[in-house]
Amino acid sequence: MKLFVTGFPNDFDDTDLKEMFELYGTVISARFVMDRNTGRRKSFGFVEMPDSLEALQTIEALDGAGIKGKKLSVKKAEERSADGGGGRDNFRSSGGRDNFRSRDRDNDRGDFKRRF
Numbered sequence: 476m477k478l479f480v481t482g483f484p485n486d487f488d489d490t491d492l493k494e495m496f497e498l499y500g501t502v503i504s505a506r507f508v509m510d511r512n513t514g515r516r517k518s519f520g521f522v523e524m525p526d527s528l529e530a531l532q533t534i535e536a537l538d539g540a541g542i543k544g545k546k547l548s549v550k551k552a553e554e555r556s557a558d559g560g561g562g563r564d565n566f567r568s569s570g571g572r573d574n575f576r577s578r579d580r581d582n583d584r585g586d587f588k589r590r591f
């Protein structure tokens with residue numbers, strides 16, 4: 476099961492992320508998403524765990540937990556639809572603002588695309 480993670484301190488790296496989640500079960504991969512333009516890590520990433528039960532227990536244990544003054548968010552990642560908006564892995568968070576993708580909007584000035 477692939478998990479969407481956010482809210483980790485800026486000094487966390489992929490190794491720290493993997494080690495933290497290994498406390499709760501087997502981890503296939505753990506990485507923060509990198510910004511292509513700056514090369515810096517973004518504020519979210521993904522952890523993949525092969526055992527769905529362990530993954531669900533990890534979500535229960537870590538979602539909303541505090542670390543270094545930050546509140547963690549850990550959710551099941553959902554595959555994005557084939558209509559676009561997918562990232563490199565084609566996954567997204569199952570809740571919150573990350574569900575917004577490019578949308579066509581109408582206003583007085585005509586159609587335009589807006590990215591969230």
